Amino acid sequence: MKPGFFQELKDRGLIHQTTDEVALEKQLNDESVKLYVGFDPTADSLHIGHLLPVLMLRRFQKNGHVPIALVGGGTGMIGDPSFKDQERQLNTLDTVQNWSESIKNQLSRFIDFDDAQNPAIIANNYDWLGSTLLIDFLRDVGKNFTINYMMSKESVKRRIESGISYTEFAYQLLQAYDFLKLYEAHGCLLQLGGSDQWGNITSGIELLRREKEVQGFGLTMPLITKADGTKFGKTEGNAVWLDATKTTPYEFYQFWINTDDRDVIKFLKYFTFLSLEEIAAIEEEFVNAPEKRVAQKTLAQEVTTLVHGSQAYDQALRISEALFSGEIKGLSGEEIKQGFKGVPTYHVQAEDALNLVDLLISAEVVKSKRQAREDIQNGAIYINGERVQDLTYEISDVDKIDGHSTVIRRGKKKYHLLQF
Template identity: 75%
Template sequence: MHSDFFQELKNRGLVYQVTDEEALEKQLNEESVKLYIGFDPTADSLHIGHLLPILTLRRFQQNGHVPIALVGGGTGMIGDPSFKDAERQLNTLDTVKNWSESIKNQLSGIIDFENKENPAIVANNYTWLSELSMIDFLRDIGKNFTINYMMSKESVKRRIETGISYTEFAYQLLQAYDFQQLYERYGCLLQLGGSDQWGNITSGIELIRREKGVQAFGITMPLITKADGTKFGKTEGNAVWLDPEKTSPYEFYQFWINTDDRDAVKFLKYFTFLSLAEISEIEAEFAKAPEQRLAQKRLAEEVVTIVHGKEAYQQAVRISEALFSGDVKNLAAEEIQQAFKDVPSYQVKGEDDLNLVEILITAGIENSKRQAREDITNGAIYLNGERIQDTAYTLSDADKLAGGYTVVRRGKKKYFVLEF
C-alpha cells in the first residue's frame, strides 16, 4: 500500500465529499480495500463522463486495492433519478443485457481483470436484483429507511415539485442493497461515485451499518466543470463516446487537444497517471509559453493512449498534422475516413464526367459553372492539398488517395470527399 495515496487523491482534486475521512485513510494505508463504482447501462457505450470514475478505479488498483466495476443490469432497467429533470425511458431486458456486455468489454481495456495480485472484478446487479421478491425487498431493505430520510436526499427533493414516480423514488434503496450485496459477496467496503451520487452512497452505508454492524465508506468525485461554463463531455452538442466506432480516436484526440488553457492542468491531474511532480513541471513550462499548448498535447497523448492505445494516438496526430498543413496525400484509407467523417461526401458514379468543373457541380460543391470556373481560376480549389487552377483539368487515378478518395478543399476550410 502506498502510504500517502489518499492525500494524493486529494491533491489531484479527486475527493469532493468523504465519509469518516480519518478511518478511511487508515484503512486504505493499512490494507487492500475492495471498492466499487456502478455503471448503469443507459446506452451501448460508456462516454467521457464515465472516464473519471474508471480512471479512479485504475488508480486504486495501481495502489494495491481491488476495484469492482458494477454493471447495473438491474438498476439500468429503472433509471436513477439523481439530478435528472424528468422520468427516464425504461429499456427492455435484452437491450440492457447487450449494453451491459459492451460496457464490460470497454472497462477491460482500462482496468486490469487479469492481473495476478489484485485482479479487478466485474459484477452485474441483475444477478441479485432479479431474484429479489417484493416481500423480501419491503421486509429486509425498506424497514431500514424512514420516508423522511429518503425525502431528505437532494436528488429526491429536487424532483418532488415536478413529480417523481415510486419506481425512481425506490432507486436509492436498490443501490443501497447493491452495496450490501457487494459487501456480503466480496467484502467491499468503499463506494465511489460522482457528486450526484452522495445520497445513494450514504443510503448504502446506512444499510450495511444496520444490517451488518460494519462501517463502510463513501467518496464522491467532483462534477467536472469547464472554465467557459459549458458542459464537460459534449462537443458541438454531441456526446463524446469511449467506443471508437461512435467517436473516432481522431475526434477523441481533438476533444482533448482543444481543452481550454484554464482547464488543461486540472485535467492532467484528473485524467492522467503522470506524477504530480511531472505535472508541476509541465505547468511551469506551459505558463511560460501557453501558445505551445504543452499541457493540452500531453493531456491528449496520455488520455488517447489510455483509452485507444499508442497506435491510435499516433494516427490521430498524423491526421491532425495532415489537415493542419493541408497535405493529406500520405493518409491511409482508414485515416481519411476518420479525418473526414463529418464532411460532405459524394459517391462518384461510373457515368459522371470527371472534368473538374463538371464534378464540382455534380458533387454539389459549387452551384454554377461560372462560380466553379471562377474559384478554380482564383486558386480556391485544392485536390488532395494541391492547388489546381486549370479549368480543363480532369481527375484521373493519380488523384485517388488510398485507392479511392479525392479530398477537395474549397477556400481555407471547406472540405469535401469524393469516393470512387
C-alpha cells in the first residue's frame, strides 16, 4: 500500500462521496483492501462511460489493493433503474451470458488477473443469483429492508411518478446481495461506483452491517459532464465503445483530441496515469500556448494507447496527419477504412465506366456531367489527395489503395470513397 493514495484520488477529483472517509482512508493505508465494481452487460462491449470505474480498479491494484470486477450476468437480465427515465429492455439469458464473456475479456486488458502479489478477481453474479430461490432471498435479504428505506433512494424517487416496475424496484436488493456474497467469498469491504450508484451501494453496506456486523465502505466517482453541455461518451450521437470493431481506434483518438479546452486538464487527471506533477507541467505549457494543443495531444495519446495499444495510436495519428495534409496515398486500406468510416461510399460495379467524369456522377459526387467537367477543370477534384484536371482521366489499378479503395475529394472537405 502506498501512503497518500487516497489523497491522490481526492487531488485528481476522483472522489464524489464516501461513507466514513476517515475510517476508509485508514483502512486503505493500513492493509490491502478488496474492492469491487459491477458492470452490467447491457451490450457486447463496454464504452467510455465505463472507463473511469475500470481505471479506478487499475489504480487500486497498482497501489497494492485487490480489485474484483463483477460482471452482472444476473442483474444484467433486469437492469438498474438508477437515473434512467424508463425501464430497460429485457434480454435473453443467452444474450446476457455472451455479453458477459465479452466484457470479461475486455476487463482483462486493464486489470491484471495474474499479478503475483495481488491478482485481480473476476466474478459473475449469475453464479449466485441464478440459483437463489425466491423464498430464501426474501427471508435472508428482503427482511433487512423496509419499503420506506427503499423508497428513500434517489434512484427510485426519480422514477416513482413516471412508473417503476417491482423488478427494477428490487434491483437495489440484488446489488446489496452482491456485496454480501463478495464479502463472504473474498472478504470484500469496499464498493466503487458512479455517483448514480450511491443508493445501491449504501444498501449493500446496510446488509453487511445487519448480516455480518462488519463495516463496509462505499466510494463514488463524480458524474462526468462536459463544459459545452453535451453528454460525455457520445460523439455525433453515438456511444464511444472500447471495442475497436465498434469504434475504430481512429474514431476513439478523434474523440479525445477534440476535447474542449475547459475539460482537458480534468480529463488528464481522470483518465491517465500521468503523475499530478506531470499534468501540472502540461497545464502550464497548455495555458501559455493553447494553440499547440499539447494537453489534447497528450490526452489522446495516453488514453488511446491505454485502451488500444501503441500500434493503434500510431495508426490513428498517421490517419489524422494524412487527412489534415491531404497526403492520402501513404495510408493502407485498413487505415482508409478507419479514416473514412461513415463517408459516402460507392461500390463500383463491373459494368461501370471508369472515366472520372462518369464515376463522379455514378458515385453521386456531382449531379451532372457539366458540373463534373467544371469541377475537374477548375481543380476541385482530387484522387487520393492529388489534384486531377484531365477530363479524359480513367481510374486504374494505380489509383486503388491496397487494390480496392479510392478516395475522391471535392473541394476542401467533401470526401467520397470508391470501393472496388
